[in-house]
Structures are given as structure tokens and as C-alpha cells.
Amino acid sequence: MDDIRKEILTCTKCPLYKGRKNAVPGEGTVNTNIMFIGEAPGENEDTKGIPFCGASGELLDQMLESISLKRKDIFITNIVKCRPPGNRDPAENEIHSCKNYLQRQINIISPKVICTLGRFSMNYFFPTFYISKVHGNIFNFESHKIIPMYHPAVALYNSNMKKILLSDFQILKQFI
Numbered sequence: 507m508d509d510i511r512k513e514i515l516t517c518t519k520c521p522l523y524k525g526r527k528n529a530v531p532g533e534g535t536v537n538t539n540i541m542f543i544g545e546a547p548g549e550n551e552d553t554k555g556i557p558f559c560g561a562s563g564e565l566l567d568q569m570l571e572s573i574s575l576k577r578k579d580i581f582i583t584n585i586v587k588c589r590p591p592g593n594r595d596p597a598e599n600e601i602h603s604c605k606n607y608l609q610r611q612i613n614i615i616s617p618k619v620i621c622t623l624g625r626f627s628m629n630y631f632f633p634t635f636y637i638s639k640v641h642g643n644i645f646n647f648e649s650h651k652i653i654p655m656y657h658p659a660v661a662l663y664n665s666n667m668k669k670i671l672l673s674d675f676q677i678l679k680q681f682i
């Protein structure tokens with residue numbers, strides 16, 4: 507994982523490297539059953555080089571706490587490791603350039619369960635799925651279970667979404 511981290515920090519495979527302060531390889535332990543995959547770093551993440559360290563990250567921490575998990579118990583990363591300008595959606599070529607890093611991270615951790623946060627990481631595994639239809643359900647993908655979840659950002663100012671996310675997190679308990 508250290509080698510992958512170093513490669514990501516100096517990556518120039520797609521143009522996003524030109525605008526970044528820091529690439530964001532991921533955080534947590536490789537000895538875990540549970541991996542979370544978000545979309546791409548935002549401004550805070552780009553500044554600090556840590557995934558989910560802004561407002562969405564605070565909410566993610568609350569969700570983890572609700573099932574007695576801490577960040578050190580899991581591994582968190584994103585589909586794309588560098589910040590798209592102005593927080594726009596990641597482009598196909600950017601996702602494609604980063605694919606090899608994510609795949610190697612998944613191979614090393616070999617998690618029982620992968621929680622995808624938001625539609626981009628869900629569509630990475632299941633391109634035809636709609637998050638509103640499948641969130642909180644368990645799907646098989648190769649040797650992993652995948653649980654699509656809403657991105658914490660959608661729950662920041664929407665208490666109903668927060669309830670849905672909290673309830674979806676309960677499904678994770680069986681894998682701890």
C-alpha cells in the first residue's frame with residue numbers, strides 16, 4: 507500500500523495533477539473487512555491530502571460512530587485521487603486513469619464488503635444501477651459484497667436523507 511501511495515502522490519496520468527495541492531491516496535487500515543469508496547477529493551481533502559476531512563467527512567464519522575466504528579478500523583478512498591476543478595464531477599478519462607490504483611488497493615485489502623458512497627463509485631461497479639433504487643442493499647461483485655449508499659454530502663442539509671443513511675449503515679454491522 508505504501509508503494510501505491512507514493513505512486514499516487516506523484517501521479518501525472520491525467521491532467522488533474524496540474525491543479526492539485528495534494529493527491530489523496532486513502533486512509534485507514536489494510537487489515538479490515540470494510541472499505542469505503544467515495545467520489546473524489548474536494549477542497550479540504552486537496553489541502554490536507556486526507557479523504558473526507560470536510561463537512562461530509564464529519565457526517566461520515568457520525569455514521570461510523572453509530573455502528574461503533576472508527577476510521578482506523580476501515581479503509582477509505584475515492585474513485586479519483588485528485589480534486590476535479592471546482593468540485594465538478596470526475597470525467598471518464600480521470601476515472602480510467604485512476605482505475606489501476608483503486609483496483610490494487612482493493613486487491614491488497616481484499617475487503618468482505620465495499621460501501622460505495624454516491625453514484626460515481628456505485629456506477630464504477632454497477633454502471634446501470636440507480637442509487638435511489640438500490641441503496642442499502644447487498645450485491646455480489648467478484649469476491650466482495652457491495653453496499654451502495656448515498657453520498658454523505660446529500661445528507662448534510664437533509665434530515666430525511668440522514669435518517670436513510672443511518673439506517674443503511676446498520677446493514678454494515680454484520681460485517682464488523
Ligand code: URA
Nearest residue numbers: 544545546547557558
Ligand atoms: N467527497 C468525496 O467523495 N470524497 C472525499 O474525499 C471528500 C468528499
